[in-house]
Amino acid sequence: MALLNSVMSFFSAVAPTIVAPSKPWHLLILNVFSFIADYGWRVVVFTVLLKIVLSPLDFFQRYKMRKNQIITERLKPTMEKLQKQYGNDKQAFSRAQMELNRKEGYSYFSSCIPMIVTLVVFITLWQSMYTIASYMTFKQYVALYDGYTAAETVVVDSHGEEARDTLAKEVGQDVVVRLYYDGITEEWLNGELKEKYDLSDDFAEKFIEELNKDHSFDYKKPQQAKFLWIENIWAPDVPWNDQAILDYKKFYDSIKNRKYNTEAVSGLTDAQLAILIADGSDPTMYNKVMGKLLSSENTHRKVNGYLVLPILVLLLSVASQFISSLQQKRAGQTNEKGGFATSMKVMMFMMPALMLFFSLQYASIFTLYMAVNSATSLLLNVLFTGIIKLSERRRTKRHYGIATGSTRTGITSYNDSPIIHYVKGANPNAGAKPVKETPPTPAEKKEKSKTGKKSAGAVKRSGRPDPNELMNIDMRDGGKKK
Numbered sequence: 001m002a003l004l005n006s007v008m009s010f011f012s013a014v015a016p017t018i019v020a021p022s023k024p025w026h027l028l029i030l031n032v033f034s035f036i037a038d039y040g041w042r043v044v045v046f047t048v049l050l051k052i053v054l055s056p057l058d059f060f061q062r063y064k065m066r067k068n069q070i071i072t073e074r075l076k077p078t079m080e081k082l083q084k085q086y087g088n089d090k091q092a093f094s095r096a097q098m099e100l101n102r103k104e105g106y107s108y109f110s111s112c113i114p115m116i117v118t119l120v121v122f123i124t125l126w127q128s129m130y131t132i133a134s135y136m137t138f139k140q141y142v143a144l145y146d147g148y149t150a151a152e153t154v155v156v157d158s159h160g161e162e163a164r165d166t167l168a169k170e171v172g173q174d175v176v177v178r179l180y181y182d183g184i185t186e187e188w189l190n191g192e193l194k195e196k197y198d199l200s201d202d203f204a205e206k207f208i209e210e211l212n213k214d215h216s217f218d219y220k221k222p223q224q225a226k227f228l229w230i231e232n233i234w235a236p237d238v239p240w241n242d243q244a245i246l247d248y249k250k251f252y253d254s255i256k257n258r259k260y261n262t263e264a265v266s267g268l269t270d271a272q273l274a275i276l277i278a279d280g281s282d283p284t285m286y287n288k289v290m291g292k293l294l295s296s297e298n299t300h301r302k303v304n305g306y307l308v309l310p311i312l313v314l315l316l317s318v319a320s321q322f323i324s325s326l327q328q329k330r331a332g333q334t335n336e337k338g339g340f341a342t343s344m345k346v347m348m349f350m351m352p353a354l355m356l357f358f359s360l361q362y363a364s365i366f367t368l369y370m371a372v373n374s375a376t377s378l379l380l381n382v383l384f385t386g387i388i389k390l391s392e393r394r395r396t397k398r399h400y401g402i403a404t405g406s407t408r409t410g411i412t413s414y415n416d417s418p419i420i421h422y423v424k425g426a427n428p429n430a431g432a433k434p435v436k437e438t439p440p441t442p443a444e445k446k447e448k449s450k451t452g453k454k455s456a457g458a459v460k461r462s463g464r465p466d467p468n469e470l471m472n473i474d475m476r477d478g479g480k481k482k
Contacts, residue, residue, distance in 0.1 A: 017267070018135065018138055018139050018142060018260070018266050018267060018268065019265070019266060019267030020135060021128075021131045021132065021135055023128060023131075025124060025125055025128035025129075026128055026131065026132060028046065029042065029043070029046060029128070029129075029132060030132065033045065033046050037221075038227065039136075039225055039227070039233055039365060040227025040228065040230070040233055040364075040365070040368060041227075043365055043368050043369055043372070044368065044372050046369075047368075047369050047372040047373050047376065048372065048376055050121075050373075051373060051376040051377065051380065054114075054117070054118070054121070055380055055384075057113070057114035057117055057118075058114055058377070058380055058381070058384060059384050059387075060113075060114060061113075061114040061115070062381070062384040062385060062388060063384075063388055066385075066388050066389075066392075068106055071101070071104050071106045072106075074104075075100060075101070075104060078100065079097065079100075082096050082097065082100070125366075125369065126358070126362075126366060129362075129363065129365050129366040129369065130257070130258065130362060130363065130366065131258045132365070133234045133254070133362075133363035133365060133366075134254055134255050134257060134258035134260050135258070135260060136225065136234050137234045137246070137251065137254050137255060138255045138260045138266070139217075140223050140225065140234075141251065141276075141277075141286075141289070141290075142276065143179070143217040143219075143223050144176045144179060144180060144223060144289055144290065145276060145285075145289050146211065146217070146219075147172075147175045147176055147179045147184065147211070147219065148172040148173065148175060148176050148288070148289045149172070150175075150207055150210040150211045151168070151171045151172040151174075151175040151207055152164065152168040152169070152171070152172045153210055154203060154206045154207050154210055155167055155168035155171050155172075155199075155203075156168050157206075158199075158200050158203070167197060169288065169291075170197065171193070171197055171199070172288075172289070173289075173291050173292040173293075174193060174196070174197075174292065175193070175207075176289060176290065176292065176293060177292050177293060177298070178193075179219060179222070179223055180222060180223050180224050180293060181222055181224055181300060182222050183218075183219065183220045183221045183222045183223075184211075184219045184220060185220065186204050186208070189203065189204035189207060189208075190203075190204045227364070227368070229305060229306060229308060230304060230305045230309075230364050231244035231245075231300075231301070231302075231303070231304045231305070232244045232245070232246075232304050232364075233363065233364045233365050233368070234254075234363050234364070234365065235304050235363060235364065236304065236305070236310075236359070236360055236361065236362065236363065236364060236367070237304065237305030237306070237307060237308060237309040237310060237359070237364045237367055238304060238305055238307060238310075238360060239303045239304070239305065239306055239307065242302045242303075242304075243304035243305075244300075244301070244302045244303060244304040245290070245293050245294060245298075245302060247283075247294060248283035248286045248287060249280075249283075251277075251286065252277060252280045252286075255277070256280065261273060261277060261280070304364075305364065309359060309364060309367040309368060309371055310356055310359035310360055310367060312371045313355050313356065313358075313359045313367060313370045313371050313374065314352050314355065314356045314359070316371060316374035316375055316378065317351055317352040317355040317356075317370075317374060318352045319374075319378060320374055320377060320378060321351055321352065323378070323381060355370060358370065
């Protein structure tokens with residue numbers, strides 16, 4: 001018995017420190033963005049910035065899809081002829097279609113590269129956030145364990161060993177409840193807690209001294225990982241299974257999945273792990289520390305969430321799949337009668353279902369990432385589509401010269417404009433029989449040189465025919481016929 005008490009005293013005095021995960025995603029979320037204390041908002045900011053960093057790939061994908069769409073629209077009459085030519089021979093038609101698309105610069109795989117990168121990021125982030133959730137769940141429990149054992153030590157020192165399972169247990173569990181929801185303050189220790197259990201005047205001083213020996217957390221801040229309506233961000237956003245405060249089995253399974261119950265991963269010795277969490281079959285210590293948090297006396301609600309994030313992820317995933325399939329269809333990347341079209345229809349149902357499964361099974365921190373990522377992707381999709389279309393309009397205007405309704409001097413509206421359409425390289429005599437040109441006389445050359453020297457020079461530099469000559473109109477004289 002004395003040996004057991006000395007072991008307990010050792011663990012009470014020395015707070016165990018868990019080794020944090022150290023892979024790139026872990027370091028970014030836990031260290032680089034540590035200036036944001038709330039982990040929920042930390043994930044929101046991290047996700048938005050990550051999406052902005054990867055946005056050039058998204059823009060490249062939209063650009064390639066739009067380019068493919070233009071090629072498809074241009075080749076549509078030819079494709080219709082090929083369909084009639086090959087009839088029911090789908091393989092021959094597919095080969096001919098691919099050959100024609102290749103010659104026209106159609107890209108089948110360039111737009112898939114960003115999708116592959118996105119998938120890699122998704123899988124690695126899922127694994128990393130799963131590890132972070134396990135680490136933070138264990139770290140949270142260790143902080144509560146520190147608070148409990150510090151209170152227990154001070155009470156046992158003042159009232160004797162017989163108080164360990166009575167008064168010390170009650171005081172320790174009250175400390176845990178306060179530490180979890182509000183954080184510990186000297187005012188609370190010297191006020192409410194002291195009066196409730198008639199503790200000694202120096203209890204607060206000794207308790208804080210005990211915590212300060214080797215604690216690895218800020219006891220003045222609540223240990224609860226709350227985000228908006230979610231009570232525990234390290235658990236799913238669901239209204240069942242009491243996920244807000246985990247019972248021993250759920251807690252042990254959550255840390256076991258990432259091997260935080262082992263010395264190699266947690267950094268704790270087997271002896272420390274045996275005291276803290278046992279082997280998954282003995283909940284004695286866990287229930288001793290978490291007793292009042294788990295009991296029906298806890299006035300705080302145990303419902304962790306209301307399925308807000310899972311439903312949001314489902315809706316955003318359906319919208320994303322629908323828009324993506326629509327864009328691919330317009331870009332000609334799907335054959336309405338082919339097997340790929342069937343696969344796309346299946347994916348429209350499978351991907352949202354998969355996202356919903358992840359949302360219901362894994363920590364809310366990952367569900368939050370999926371929701372913010374999908375929302376940001378939709379916004380960037382609209383933005384990039386607008387930029388690409390605006391760029392096409394400007395390029396078309398630059399390519400084709402003066403649009404209908406020019407605002408040159410003397411022309412202020414569409415109806416007043418004598419210019420109908422001016423196309424680069426346009427020939428107003430296209431299709432007419434060639435006429436032998438008569439060389440101009442010296443007098444005509446001199447007159448032309450005087451009246452149109454500046455305009456002719458500009459036209460020569462631009463390499464375009466003069467629209468005044470094309471329309472047989474002198475724009476310099478208010479649009480009158482020559």
